Amino acid sequence: MSPRILVTGAAGFVGANFVRHVLDEHPETTVVGVDNLSTGFRHQVDERVDFHEIDLTDHVALERVFAPGKFDAIVHMAAFAAECLSPFVRRHCYMSNVIASTNLINAAINHGIPRFVFMSSIASYGDCEPPFKEDATPVHNDIYGLTKYVTEQDLKIAAAQHGLDYVVLKPFNIYGPLQALDSRYRNVAGIFMQKILTDQPLTLYGDGQQTRAFTYINDILPPIWRAVSDASIKNEVFNLGSSSFHTVEEVADCIMQITGRGEKKFLEARHEVRHAYCDVSKAERLLGLAANTDLATGLGKMWDWAQRETLKPVESFGELEVTKGLYGFWK
Template sequence: MKSLVTGGAGFIGSHVARYCRDMGHEVVVLDDLSGGFKDQVPEDVEFVEGCITNQKLVESLFLKHRFDYVYHLAAYAAEGLSHFIRRFNYTNNLIGSVNLINAAVKYEVKCFVFTSSIAVYGAGQVPMIESMVPRPEDPYGISKFAVEMDLAAAHEMFGLNYIIFRPHNVYGENQNIGDKYRNVIGIFMNQIMRKEPMTIFGDGMQTRAFSHIDDLAPQIARSVKVRKAYNEIINIGADKPYSVNELAYVVSSAFGVSPRIKYLTPRNEVQHAYSNHDKAKKIFGRGSGVSLEKGVGRMAQWALKVGARRSAPFKNIEVKMNLPASWQV
């Protein structure tokens, strides 16, 4: 089997690429390294540096390799920042996805696996269940939902099989801890290692169910072998929600330090977001069930090895009105 993994040098993608390789797939990773790192690409995997928005490059890869499966994980997943980078968001997360879907149809891919997000649900719908009507509240969620609808349309028109996963608040080894716009656990760890206070928007009472990478990467990789998953939308991740304040204490404990917290002006975000996973359990069985304490502990040991990181600030902010002050520097 030949598989394309987009975003395979990034966080979730690098783990999915490794699991696909271990299943015996011949894997090609396509990544522009905007949020990933080349040393995270698994061994014995072909790496192509490039962007999914490059239509000619995408076409050439499908023509050369005739992929059986596509695992599409490439995205700029800064949900909060997406309000201020709408053009960039839709170009990368929607138009880039359409390039892949077009190629998948033309070259008769057997199944297109897409990582969407619980951002498609919007606010006030907890626990989030696949049967709910999506009401995304930010451009990131809108772009993800648009790709979901496009995949459904491609299936109806051309017979392209798909599997859509809606993960949430994923963390673990290989995460870009230097990105200040997303991934709160990575942000906390980076701040602790830099001897800085942990920053929290608002009062810290917002809740999320933080999902370790082992709660979803293996299921995503093997999903193409599970016919019951075909043409389905599936929530995937951890069940138990925690407040951001509780999370700060768990991360501090993993590093053996007392929590130092700096509260910032609240930003516009969904206050409570966690999912129901009965469908995933029915299709795949129970996941690894990594506890928050155990998962954060594992990630902390990895973070201490790689050290603190600083990513370049996003330079092309399109709308600066209402941009949080901490994102303006």
């Protein structure tokens, strides 16, 4: 029987890439996609997707998506993901990441969905000692990471009490084609390329020596599908990304070398985890993760795509809930 899956955040960076991968590599699959288009783009959604523009905080609208028939799996990628902005928009972050996820978990339980794959984040570890391992005790550092952790724990309870099988995936610093080029808050590779395309300096916070395991998008798509389709893997947590790490300044230097353009500008430091990278041996062993795309190759592919994109105005969140302690560069 052909599988039928629901993908939330289907118009976003990872969601849109994942949907295309599934429909190209597993064309027998029916994909239903939902997104509220707050940060995703409708034109990125593959035309083969049965797409619904809804907000997951609206449980009544969500219920209508389940009405036509049962799903074999839910792949929950929708989120408000501006990590460093999250302390200034707590209410919005909890609504988008906790309440929305709660509605989806409720629906999964009530409709007897056999598999729930949750795209969490490396941010749920907080400020642990790297490399982060799946069994690490979190040291929360921001509201975004905390909201992701809440849903991880909710899924454990749902599995124990209601029999909902889940897989939690923790990707980190994914980059590549379809990543937003209009953000001022997240996705450093996209921000740097937007700066290059608009002849502005590449802005780095503090000394730029923060380390991250930057990972090319195509490297994580097959492991995500494995988490969806392999019934023997259940109630597990996996780190998902590259085993090598680079400083943010190295990313800026690499992009300037690829493009032959740009200069760096250093701004005040942000409240953020300084070193964040993971042990990925579990995903390599059980999900077949092979994050082999080196930084220069991956950024080169992203740059080839970015040059063909029509640039949109840089986004601004709007009215913040808290302004005390707001960084000068966001005022």
